[in-house]
Amino acid sequence: MDSRAPADARIVDWLGTSQAAMESLLGRIVDIDSPSSHVAGINAVGDEIASFLTEHGIAVERAGNEGSARLLKVSVNGNADAPPILLMGHMDTVFPLGTAPARPFEARGDRLHGPGVADMKSGLVMNAFVLAAFAQFGDGQPLDGLFTIDEEIASPVSRDFILDAARDAAFVLNAEPARKNGNVVIERKGGLFLRIEVSGKSAHAGVDFVSGVSAISELAHKIVALGALTDIPDEITVNVGLVSGGQSINTVAPRAGASVDIRYAREEQRASILEKVGGIVDAMDVPGTTARLEIIGEFLPMMPTADSLALLKSYREASASLGLGVEGEATGGCSDAGLTASLGVPTLCGTGPVGGNAHTDDEYIERDSLVTRAQALALVILRHRSERRKTAVSDRN
Numbered sequence: 184m185d186s187r188a189p190a191d192a193r194i195v196d197w198l199g200t201s202q203a204a205m206e207s208l209l210g211r212i213v214d215i216d217s218p219s220s221h222v223a224g225i226n227a228v229g230d231e232i233a234s235f236l237t238e239h240g241i242a243v244e245r246a247g248n249e250g251s252a253r254l255l256k257v258s259v260n261g262n263a264d265a266p267p268i269l270l271m272g273h274m275d276t277v278f279p280l281g282t283a284p285a286r287p288f289e290a291r292g293d294r295l296h297g298p299g300v301a302d303m304k305s306g307l308v309m310n311a312f313v314l315a316a317f318a319q320f321g322d323g324q325p326l327d328g329l330f331t332i333d334e335e336i337a338s339p340v341s342r343d344f345i346l347d348a349a350r351d352a353a354f355v356l357n358a359e360p361a362r363k364n365g366n367v368v369i370e371r372k373g374g375l376f377l378r379i380e381v382s383g384k385s386a387h388a389g390v391d392f393v394s395g396v397s398a399i400s401e402l403a404h405k406i407v408a409l410g411a412l413t414d415i416p417d418e419i420t421v422n423v424g425l426v427s428g429g430q431s432i433n434t435v436a437p438r439a440g441a442s443v444d445i446r447y448a449r450e451e452q453r454a455s456i457l458e459k460v461g462g463i464v465d466a467m468d469v470p471g472t473t474a475r476l477e478i479i480g481e482f483l484p485m486m487p488t489a490d491s492l493a494l495l496k497s498y499r500e501a502s503a504s505l506g507l508g509v510e511g512e513a514t515g516g517c518s519d520a521g522l523t524a525s526l527g528v529p530t531l532c533g534t535g536p537v538g539g540n541a542h543t544d545d546e547y548i549e550r551d552s553l554v555t556r557a558q559a560l561a562l563v564i565l566r567h568r569s570e571r572r573k574t575a576v577s578d579r580n
Contacts, residue, residue, distance in 0.1 A: 191565050193320040198557045201312055205553045206295065208235055209308045212274075213288040213297035219275040219336045225252040228274045228304070232311055232330055239315035246344055247332070254344055255330035259318045266353040267325040268564055270310040271345070271519065272303050272535070273334035277542050286544065294547040301538030305548045306358025309535055309557045316561060324568040327352065334519050337376055337480030342522060349523035349530075353567065354494050356560060357520040358535040360548065362512060368533035369487045369495055369511035371521055372418065373453060376480035377443040379405065379464055382473045385430055385437035395435025396471035399428045402439040404468040409443060412459055418448035419456065420515070442479075446515055450484055482517030483525045490529035494563075498531060501562035505555055534560055 212231050217224035229252075233243040236257055245253040252275075258267065276299035288297035295305070307330060314328050329348045331341035338345065349355050361367060381402045386395030412421045421443065428439025447456055464476040487495075495511045502509040511531075520532035536556045538548035 190320055190322045194316045194561050194565065195558050197316050197320065198312060198554060198561060201557075202554050205308050205312055205557070206290070208232075208311070209295065209300070209305055209553070210288040210297075212304050212307065213300050214283050216278065216280045216283045217274055217276050217299070218279055219277075219333050221280060222250075222252045224280070225274050225332050228307075229253060229255050229330065232274075232307060235311055236314065239318055241314060241318050247340065251340070252332040254332055254341060255328070256344070256348070257314060257328040259314055259326040259328075260321060260323055261325055261327075265323075265325055266351055267327040268567065269327045269329060269348055269352040269355045269523070270313065270358065270560075271329045271331070271348075271355060271523070272306045272310055272358040273331045273338075273341070273519065274304075274307065275333055275335050276302065276304075277335050290550065293550050295550050296545070296547045298546065301360040301536070301546050301548050302541035303359050303535055305538065305553060306360065306535030309553065309560065310358050312557050313560050313564070317564070324564055326564065331519065337374070337482055337517075338519055338522070339480065341519070345519055345522050346526065349526055349528050352523075352528055354490075354529040355520070355523040355531070356534045356563070357518060357523070357530065357532040359518050359520070359533050360535045360538040360541060361533050361552070361556065362514075363537065363539040365507065365537050365552075366510045366512045366533070367495065367498060367531055368485075368514050368518075368520070369491060369531065370513035371482075371485040371517055371532065372446040372448055372515050373450065373484035373521060374482040374517040375445040375453070375457070375478060377445065377460065378477045378479050379441045379443065380475050380477075381405070381428075381439045383435070383437050383439075383469070384471060386435045388433045388435055392435065397436050397469060398439040398472055399436040401467070401469040401472040401474070402426070402428060402441055405463050405466075405474070406441060408463045408466075409460065412456065417452070418446075419452060420446045446517070448484065449486070483521035485518070485521040485524040485530060485532065487511070488524075488527075488529070491524070491531065494529045494531050497566050498534070498559065498563050501566060502559045504562060505558055507555060507559060509559075
């Protein structure tokens with residue numbers, strides 16, 4: 184016999200019957216290319232999600248500038264006298280245009296495959312269905328949903344919308360994919376995306392070599408020095424992921440550039456790392472060169488707190504009631520959860536379906552986790568509502 188309250192049981196049971204519908208919506212949005220720079224693709228994903236939400240009685244607000252990619256903002260039970268719970272996820276992926284037609288959504292046995300299926304279009308579907316369930320059967324817990332557009336490039340546009348939405352939230356559940364083992368994420372590294380540009384002087388490599396000043400040679404010195412900043416025991420990594428430069432094979436290079444990814448574990452490490460990088464950029468090993476440094480993207484670290492660990496406990500208990508064993512773990516990856524956590528708002532990440540191999544041709548989710556993770560999310564929300572009501576009764580007495 185189900186011991187849950189009638190409204191609770193209706194929500195969980197409705198989600199339990201939604202596998203086919205969830206897969207249908209997931210397939211439609213996975214089959215849309217939506218790299219961070221592709222306005223039309225991101226908006227097409229947003230159109231599919233907005234259509235689903237509207238069909239379930241949820242008003243959708245499109246935020247952002249006309250002619251650009253638009254975020255989706257929704258509220259369920261928004262007039263209730265309690266802080267909302269924020270469900271969050273991003274619509275952009277890392278895959279270039281043409282990937283979805285070449286490698287469309289596909290079910291292979293117990294797994295679903297396709298570009299962005301784990302990171303994080305399945306999480307978007309999960310959040311949309313949980314919002315729809317509470318719109319139909321919920322009895323008062325306010326929920327906000329935010330579907331953002333540029334997390335894969337550090338959320339330059341979405342950042343302020345995320346902070347505004349999270350500021351008054353009771354807590355935040357970010358639907359990045361669960362780990363392969365089913366765990367959620369309670370700790371993430373901070374990340375800096377940097378661009379270094381070096382200028383030199385061009386000259387003919389054969390006729391007038393000595394008049395040239397090689398930007399590539401100078402950049403090579405800087406790359407070696409940057410690599411030396413990696414400190415694995417202290418959880419700091421520096422990766423020069425992209426390099427470019429030169430004019431032609433027979434010209435001394437007048438320019439060169441590098442894109443650098445830095446990860447760090449603790450907020451207090453950030454200033455020291457940037458100071459060291461700045462020193463490397465300012466140093467000149469090849470006389471006559473100049474260099475400049477630009478921060479082109481940034482993620483904040485997500486550190487566990489007493490409140491976020493309490494939220495994890497609630498999530499673990501909700502999952503256990505469904506027969507799922509879930510723990511919290513740390514990861515070197517970054518996400519928008521660092522933004523919400525920076526406000527002191529309890530935040531749990533990796534609440535999406537269980538998946539793996541993100542950003543690769545073999546990205547997947549476990550098929551049955553679409554429903555079970557949606558149910559776990561719903562139960563966490565219901566537990567919070569129940570505790571809030573118990574507290575209100577106690578206060579009145």
